[in-house]
Amino acid sequence: MEHATYLPRHAMQSLIDALRDEGYRVVGPRASEGAILYADLDDVAELPQGWRGVQQPGHYRLEKGGGARCFAWANGPQALKPFLFSSCETLWRVRRADDGGMSFCETMPREPPLAVIGARACDLAALELQDQHFLGAIRDPYYAARREGLFIVAVHCTHPAETCFCASTGDGPRAERGFDLALSEMDDGYLVEIGSARGAAVAARLPLEAASTGQRERAAVEIAEAAARQTRRLPPGNLQSALFARLDHARWQAVAERCLSCGNCTSVCPTCFCHAEHDAPSLDGSTSEHVRVWDSCFTEGHSSIHGIVIRAETAPRYRQWLTHKLGSWHAQYGRSGCVGCGRCITWCPVGIDLTEEAAAICGEGEA
Amino acid sequence: MSERTVSIHVPALTRVEGEGALRLIVEQGRIAELALDIFEPPRYFEKFLEGRRHTEVLDIVARICGICPVAYQMSAASALEDAFGLEPGPWVQAMRRVFYCGEWLQSHALHIHLLAAPDFLGYGSAVAMAADHPEVVRRGLSLQGLGNDLIRLFGGRSVHPVGACVGGFHHAPSMAEVEAMLTRLREALPAAEALIGWAASLPLPEDAQDFVSVALRHPTDYPMAVGRIVSSQGLDIAPADFEAHFAEEHRPHSTALFALLHGEPYLVGPLARLNLNLDRLPVATRALLEATGIRFPSRNMFHSVVARAVEIHLALLEAIRLLEAYSLPASPHVEVRPRAGAGFGATEAPRGILWHRYLLDAAGIVRAARIVPPTSQNQARIEEDLRRSLLAFGLDAPDDALRLRAETVIRNYDPCISCATHFLELDVERL
């Protein structure tokens, strides 16, 4: 390739500036509150330079490891999900007149288009799944409105956590598609790949230099090494029939003894989509807002129908999560609902590991 | 003077915090019996504190009183830090003062507008008063709301806030949150300025009395979270010496204690604070006070309502001053290393001095605790005041008028009966 693809580290600010010039609100990763969190990004200096993440089941620590790199960590609790599928949003508002007449009014998000810097391959794979879910036969207009403007700058993952297993699900660590721009971080700068016309337009505004073959090879090696370093994996293939054949497996009860039924796994999972709706009327009763919030198959409300809770105990709730995530997703969306990001393992307060549970239930190699 | 016999019993006082009753019997034109009965059941807080970790103390003591939880947390924090020999540093001290300003603001605004004003304007409740004086009630509600939000900035919620800890705070508000708060504080200043004149213009009874004022005193500032205990009679002691001068007495009609200074009743709270700290008022507040024409130190107990208005203004100015200098700290708290020993803390709750003492073991577990809240300190003074006020008012006044005057006198102290009664165990320590 002849054209320039290398963005020196000192010129990284130009990426933020170019995106802002194009009218985007730019967010990127920052080290705050003990984790990598997305927040508005004005200045490259706000990137988590030198920070490393340590992740284990139920354990996350940021450490200042030094070095020039800003993306030398795997991921934080958030994927792209919160940006598109909001954890709490008003869907519509209704006003009731004195004669009892009601007027309904949708409350569409009115946010400037968003550019996210730092998305990982697993996040993009999850996004593709959420797109299928929310933009399928029936479009969710709220998700769609945000999705339309979304600009993604992916960063290939070179520092997987101990909890990561995207290589085994086939979703990473290299971001293959679904981005506008993708970066490979090197010590002194970034290799830039273009994934869309919008990406090309932004790239055209960057002071790119020619990349050497050595740089390109080095980047590829780092990604390959990242894949090789992953130790966790899911049993291969489609687990749907294996899981549904083992609905009585003793392991469901065993994991329920440990599981808090707290829903952290589903909340951090970038593909989980369950939500609940409720009304929030004003005290005087003249208006009401219809609000949706993230829900989880680990709550009681998820499965209650007048007086009966179909999944009252933890074992059937955990079973619902796993049979759905690794099983029913295949029927619903043509693939497993797990993209190997490991978040549910890290952010589970008691460190339950779905790869371990799936292996125990399906039996390795049986699927 | 008539020779009739009057028996007034108000079984449940309204517009005070907690449950109290008033009993007044006049025989042959003389007061035969007069008592502010406090019958709230004790909740044994000092006992619960025993065996708990120092990290739990702030969350426990907050529950003594829903109206002034910040005061309990601040007195406890300073006593525990005293025990551990810990100096939390200027950022924490400044932000504690801001946190405390929030509580003064909400508590005083609530008292002036919702609890006391109906007495002076002739209504049974603020809700009834709102029909004729909506602007007064709204001003009260909005200042109170601002105070609550200031507490929330540091504590997450205004009742039993969660943000404070021994050594400082768990969390520092962001610059953006502080900026937004500053804007609101500045916007509230005109209302607070007007409030001082308004309070002074209320038809307050004229009733000069002799009493001893006791308050904290700080080398430079109006006292809040730090200071020595001083009195209008020259007392000047460190909080650790409190027990050498103040003693409590248990009277049969009440389940609360009467604290006495050298055997005599005394006053704590806004009027006592103002009487003793006029020279510590910000210039602007002082000017507004002088413009009212009321001379301080004042011997009219009803000037407490003016003192509260003055302290609202002061709290706003102080919060603005301190937040204007706000910066994000490296850490919002200093590290705590427990050690065995005793610690004392006294701070100015909205209602007056709140004194704590803890004895801790080396692991930082509380072995003994003692807490003296403002209302039990004012209790003897309230009864003394009632007696004098009613005599001055005239015992031959109609029952309803007598009753109302008695209630007005009591409410003027903003007594917090919930606080007062949770310390009956104090009795024990001296048994």
Add this chain to the structure above:
Amino acid sequence: MNPYLPREAEIVERIQETPTVFTLRLRLADGAPYAFAPGQFNMLYLYGVGEVPISIVGDDAGEGLLTHTIRAVGRVTRGLAALGAGDRIGLRGPFGRGWPLTEAEGRDVVVVTGGLGCAPSVSIIHRILRRREHYGRLTIIQGVKHADDLIWRAQYEAWAKAPKVRVLLAANVAPPGWGGHVGLVTALFDRLEVDAGLAMAMLCGPEGMMKAAATGLIRQGLAEENIFLSMERNMQCAVGHCGHCQFGPRFVCRDGPVFAWPEVRDLLGTRGF
């Protein structure tokens, strides 16, 4: 169009069916055309309180009114029960997949309902009776726990008088004088007079009853793929987004609520699904 946004509907008539069951007849305020298939449902919105999925009983041809029969069980339905003619509610729909009434043309149809399962099935009966000549024999089998639970008795009697219609009633508990069978509905299957190879069955009611009925009908020679049933799960969005109604891989709101027996056979009755 925003699938989440309700429209306004006015209650034109309210009928108390039993102490806890009532029927609302609704007119859409915007007057826009509204077409539905029997078995589909609407989300009814009670102002300031919330939405609930309720089957569409009928549209009372010509009048342009929508009929819903509702049992007052919880927050929203009890609140709806307190409304009367002239009151407004919100409505969105129709949602889901209804009964296979086109496929059933020319065949015998067996409708088996239990408890209050009758609401979704009434629309089947209405449709068949209105186009009577398009269908074969219609057998209506209704089971209730207690004889007193039977609502619309007069309606059953009227249906029984229609051409080629049989009504069989069963109650687990019944006082003397109850005209129907005492015991389980499945016991009535022996009396079926249908062309078993082609007949279609449509079931509605408690899941245990539907499972027993399907098994019984298969034993009578009905083909598994000709047995359909209507399912109920918690529903928030009704458009397959909220995830609550999942039944294994199916979204009840979108893939159902009417399913062919083979689609749900394996999971039906499994605790926790």
Add this chain to the structure above:
Amino acid sequence: MAKPSIAVHKFSSCDGCQLAFLNAGEDLLTLAGLVDISHFLEAGMDDEEAEVDIAFIEGSVSTPEEVERIHKVREKSRFLVTLGACATAGGLQALRNLDESNEDWKRAIYARPEFIRTLDHAEPIRAHVRVDFELWGCPVNGRQVLAAVRQLLFGVAPVDTRDKVCMECKRQQAVCVMVTQGMPCMGPVTRTGCGALCPRFGRDCYACFGPAENPNTAALARRLEGLGLPPADVARRFLFINSQAPAFHAQALAHYRPGFADE
């Protein structure tokens, strides 16, 4: 149509929950326009005998007088709502139930213990009369209180939110303090309602909203031990503001020795 009437009654408590009304700001005036407030001492209304549509009860029952009074209140109230941890689960003062210590403490404290009329236990309202709806929290969340009022005015039951704090913690996009700092957070067994305040303020939840539905207290206790908490500290976590809530009480007893003694 007559306005619905409400009453606010205080039992053994700190007065903090009734502030949900007094701190409501403009909503307080709106409320006063919607209902008649018959009894609410702190706000100035004192008609204890009035029949009301909704009675809010703050505080636990801890004296013989309170037992009598709660029965009277129940008789006069159509719908009775408990307001906060004291009324719903006994509150912090129910810690005295722990070692049956009431009598000892009373004797230790009072010169004339026979004059102090308290029950041995501080008990939730539910222990004495039927309760129609319970609002948890120490203090209750003012917005939840007003939402309950609104639903009752609409003629429907209020919504009972029983999810775990963790759900709300993640909705708020707070960072888990257990996972990132090893703090002994009670969120996984505690009911939502506060808006995940503690984790949002960088500290561990202390369960002031009581147990959530389906709380796996045993698993959390094991996790707390894993974080290095000795048994007395595990017991302290469960024996705090809602010590009498059965789910917490039962778990605590597995770790508790009188006086929080170490093993």
